[in-house]
Amino acid sequence: MALRRAGAYSKKYTRPYTRRSSKKAKSYIKTVPNQKISNFKMGDINGFKTGKYKIIMHFVSGEQIQIRDNAIESSRQFVHKVIEENMPGNYYFEVKVYPHHILRENKVLTGAGADRMQTGMQHSFGVTMGRAALLKPNQEIFMIAVSSDKARSIVADALHKIRAKLPCHSRTLVEIRK
Numbered sequence: 001m002a003l004r005r006a007g008a009y010s011k012k013y014t015r016p017y018t019r020r021s022s023k024k025a026k027s028y029i030k031t032v033p034n035q036k037i038s039n040f041k042m043g044d045i046n047g048f049k050t051g052k053y054k055i056i057m058h059f060v061s062g063e064q065i066q067i068r069d070n071a072i073e074s075s076r077q078f079v080h081k082v083i084e085e086n087m088p089g090n091y092y093f094e095v096k097v098y099p100h101h102i103l104r105e106n107k108v109l110t111g112a113g114a115d116r117m118q119t120g121m122q123h124s125f126g127v128t129m130g131r132a133a134l135l136k137p138n139q140e141i142f143m144i145a146v147s148s149d150k151a152r153s154i155v156a157d158a159l160h161k162i163r164a165k166l167p168c169h170s171r172t173l174v175e176i177r178k
Contacts, residue, residue: 003070003130004105029102033130036069040095042080043145048092053145054177055152059159061139062169066132069099072141075162079142082158091155092145099131135168 047053061067076095083091104126135141144155152174159172 003068029104029128031128032102033128035099035131036073037076037095037099038073039076039080040098041092042094043083043092044089045092048145051177053092053147055146055149056175056177057144057146057152057155057159058140058173058175059142059144060171060173061135061141062137062171064135064137065168066101066134067097067099067141067166067168068103069131069133071165071167072097072099072133075165076142078162078165079144079155079158083144083155086154087146087151090147091151094143096140096143097133097135099133101132101134102128103130103132105129141166141170 044052072095080093083093106126142159144159146152146155156172163170
């Protein structure tokens, strides 16, 4: 079954929800979906720590929103592939957000006879379907450090292309170290 579209979940920024119940067994989310983001730090980590890279690019959210972990992971894979093909090992790339928020779905049957096969809203807490990262305006999503202007243009182009994968307005900020 396909994922529901992002508009099915609340667009507004809410805190991660935990069920509250007088019965202890029902007071927490029992199963948490697996983490889809495989790597958070890639490239030359030691070179970044020593200050080898002078150009740092920050990919920033423009609004308050939640982004699913699969959208973050697909964006990460695309950017990492472009960078690794053009400048192998001569960069530092970091995912700055972590998906803590658990998304739930109350499955509802449709069609003839469906009214006799489900409980409706009687037990509507929902089954866990995925994770999302809750972002504030101007919060950093990705951080990429490179050493040359040519590399900077390659990364800027890759970051421009991933905007369609993410459900929010975003922009790239450039910081030049001296």
